[in-house]
Amino acid sequence: xxxxxxxxxxxxxxxxxxxxxxxxxxxxxxxxxxxxxxxxxxxxxxxxxxxxxxxxxxxxxxxxxxxxxxxxxxxxxxxxxxxxxxxxxxxxx
Amino acid sequence: xxxxxxxxxxxxxxxxxxxxxxxxxxxxxxxxxxxxxxxxxxxxxxxxxxxxxxxxxxxxxxxxxxxxxxxxxxxxxxxxxxxxxxxxxxxxxxxxxxxxxxxxxxxxxxxxxxxxxxxxxxxxxxxxxxxxxxxxxxxxxxxxxxxxxxxxxxxxxxxxxxxxxxxxxxxxxxxxxxxxxxxxxxxxxxxxxxxxxxxxxxxxxxxxxxxxxxxxxxxxxxxxxxxxxxxxxxxxxxxxxxxxxxxxxxxxxxxxxxxxxxxxxxxxxxxxxxxxxxxxxxxxxxxxxx
Numbered sequence: 001x002x003x004x005x006x007x008x009x010x011x012x013x014x015x016x017x018x019x020x021x022x023x024x025x026x027x028x029x030x031x032x033x034x035x036x037x038x039x040x041x042x043x044x045x046x047x048x049x050x051x052x053x054x055x056x057x058x059x060x061x062x063x064x065x066x067x068x069x070x071x072x073x074x075x076x077x078x079x080x081x082x083x084x085x086x087x088x089x090x091x092x093x
Numbered sequence: 094x095x096x097x098x099x100x101x102x103x104x105x106x107x108x109x110x111x112x113x114x115x116x117x118x119x120x121x122x123x124x125x126x127x128x129x130x131x132x133x134x135x136x137x138x139x140x141x142x143x144x145x146x147x148x149x150x151x152x153x154x155x156x157x158x159x160x161x162x163x164x165x166x167x168x169x170x171x172x173x174x175x176x177x178x179x180x181x182x183x184x185x186x187x188x189x190x191x192x193x194x195x196x197x198x199x200x201x202x203x204x205x206x207x208x209x210x211x212x213x214x215x216x217x218x219x220x221x222x223x224x225x226x227x228x229x230x231x232x233x234x235x236x237x238x239x240x241x242x243x244x245x246x247x248x249x250x251x252x253x254x255x256x257x258x259x260x261x262x263x264x265x266x267x268x269x270x271x272x273x274x275x276x277x278x279x280x281x282x283x284x285x286x287x288x289x290x291x292x293x294x295x296x297x298x299x300x301x302x303x304x305x306x307x308x309x310x311x312x313x314x315x316x317x318x319x320x321x322x323x324x325x326x327x328x329x330x331x332x333x334x335x336x337x338x339x340x341x342x343x344x345x346x347x348x349x350x351x352x353x354x355x356x357x358x359x360x361x362x363x364x365x366x367x368x369x370x371x372x373x374x375x376x377x378x379x380x381x382x383x
Binding site for chain 2: 064065067068071072075078081082084085086
């Protein structure tokens, strides 16, 4: 019985961590894309003070920060897209 | 009428010709763009807004030439990426898809570092003397890569198949991130990626091919992002010379890439390393005594 439980635990562990990773990457992707939009529509002075690029009273719009956030966000979503795709057997071409 | 003489046509042509050669050659185009005007006594500084706008045009021309040179590869690579997205997985036998995602993974760190650090690094390392020092460092980097390189496996496989088999995801990320070194005038983007690719185990020819494919989206995107500078008020007075320089850069880029793809069939990075060491030391001495 103990052996069976251990086996189950070892089989479930990677699945659980994989699912966690996918959920985290999906959330990160969405948050980063929202962040990119915030960077594009808000001047540096109106950003939340904990944002990189925040400058009090600045009217500069951080287009590049937004692009960087968008790139990483898209990368996260592509990762989720692949990880949640149909499983292939290792022998399949 | 002051703006009309910001960069004369002869100077623009010289800068365009040099940019076209220095971008694909692993010798730092940005370093040359900083050093050359200083050595020739031209009143042009790397961070002058009009000069940045001018460089946008020559970089765009280089990116277009690189894209045109490898256009058939890009079509295959983009189709491969499309197939993998449709199938929601990368078939290990689909070298086009694998190479495509290796390029995406390599481009992301370079793109992010470029977006976030470019302005800061440019302003900190804008002097010709620092560019000369980093040119020496670039030469040492190229020599080091040749010394530490792994022996490339001899296979009959197609170029892209070899690259897709030899380069791993983490390695593509690191080689791509190494491109960010090129934000410092004196370090070469092509040198960093070719050197990194040699360490991963690619041959000189495959390393050059991977470096050019990796450089195309970054150079193109960086130029497109700054295109408004050239088309806006900062481009006043330099658009004509920039256009002339672009044609020159396009012509020399094409010849340089063609030359390098043949050169690296049998040769190594050592001649470029020696050039960087010589040019860096020579410039440093010149700047010290002048």
